[in-house]
Amino acid sequence: MARLYDAIEPEVISMNMLQHAVEALRADGENLVVPKDEKLNYSEVSVLRLDFRNILRMENLWLFSNLTKLQMDNNIIERIEGLDTLQKLTWLDLSFNNITRIEGLDSLAELTDLSLYNNRITVIENMDSLKKLNVFSIGNNQVDDENSIRYLRRFDNLRTLCLRGNPFASKPDYYVFTISHLPQVHFLDYKLIDDAPREEATKKYEIQLQQLITLEEQEREKEKTTEDQTKQYQLYKDAFVENMDQSQLFQTMFKDDVEGQKLILVPGSDELMTQFEQKFNAIVYSMFEFGLKEKEIRDHEIEDFWICVNEAKNENTRLAAAIVDEFKTYRLTLFVSQFMDFFS
Structure with missing residues (x-):
């Protein structure tokens, strides 16, 4: 799963690299970036490709405040960072890197498509702000905990999910457990989930699911109470x-x-x-x-x-x-x- 970088010198995201990346898209006639006849302004760029560049750290991306699509696959990135200003991002590809933990995504509320395929991630976490997430690929990682699957229940808009290649996906009840606990998902590991297998899986885990739903309702009630108290306190403070x-x-x-x-x-x-x-x-x-x-x-x-x-x-x-x-x-x-x- 890991990408090696001993033989090649790791790269940093320099201004020169960013300029060449944008110019390459303009040369290809990419219609989602600044037109060729206009002066280059990073804040107007909406698409950026930084794949296959041996990048170690995610830096200097704050310049692209209107970016909607960021492609950084096939690098040697170890940590998700530097995305706080990319609040308009809807598509993010960080597949084939060396990422060990999901983090740094709190500001990406508009994100609908996320790929973390082929990394070193062990737990699915820290994605609560991604309410619009529709496609999530985290195959070929090291996820081996059913709680990570339960965590995905909070994403109501999630329709396509890839988990294959993880230790959890090799367990006998992987498919049945996943389709029963994630009713909102329509495609699992690039295959359409039929209604009949899902109904059987739901019956198998019926008691467990009822308990889980009860706990989720209690948790939502607590969150709502906390949110109301926070709003009230802010009103009084103002x-x-x-x-x-x-x-x-x-x-x-x-x-x-x-x-x-x-x-x-x-x-x-x-x-x-x-x-x-x-x-x-x-x-x-x-x-x-x-x-x-x-x-x-x-x-x-x-x-x-x-x-x-x-x-x-x-x-x-x-x-x-x-x-x-x-x-x-x-x-x-x-x-x-x-x-x-x-x-x-």
Whole structure:
């Protein structure tokens, strides 16, 4: 599975290499990159081929912010990195490299086609952000864990999957286990999955699948709760009233109050302390509500501000266009007048 690089000096992705790669595509008439008659601008390039170049590290790709297709197969890459700015990428080929771990894909939310074929990967992981993944090839790796197969259940749009060549794929129940646990996949190892075998496989793992579905639902509920709490906290933070809707502020302040801690030791002070805390929290909560109301007002003011700015821009554009049209009319009139004078 590994690609050797002892005999050949490893290459780095230099500016010279990138320029030659783009120029090669333009010379071939590739219609997805900058046209030949236009000045080369890396940010406008949408397709890039860097295959068979003995590249060891993924570097200097940040220049291609509009890249949609990246081909880096048949190199000696050991780590997936340097892809954070390629947020428009939909097609990525890293097959036939020396990659040992799936990582560095968090920013590729638009990715639909991913090939990691023939590497050294042992676990399928760190792909949660690839919600649109449709084709995934990870054959000829070292995956030997059924949890990696279960991990792929989260990709609702996954239709084509290649796993052959992995240790797990050589197990007797590989095919039955995979098609039963991945109902969204239509093609496995380049073959269409028929309905009858899938139904039989689903029956075989029926109890296990029911338990798995229950666990997944519980996990989704936890994630939703966490997401809602995060959004709520961000709302409060934007209003500058975070941690003011409960007694957390009082507890935090009183914890570091040395004199207050001594006061608790005085007999009969418990009731007074309870009353003080209630009054304190009531005042803080009124500040909390006030902060939320002011944020709402502030949001409306910001919205109105940008509406005015955009209206002013549109008006300036209209006036500028009118001036240009007036100048064109004047120029045409002047030209006609001089033309008539010349022949009169």
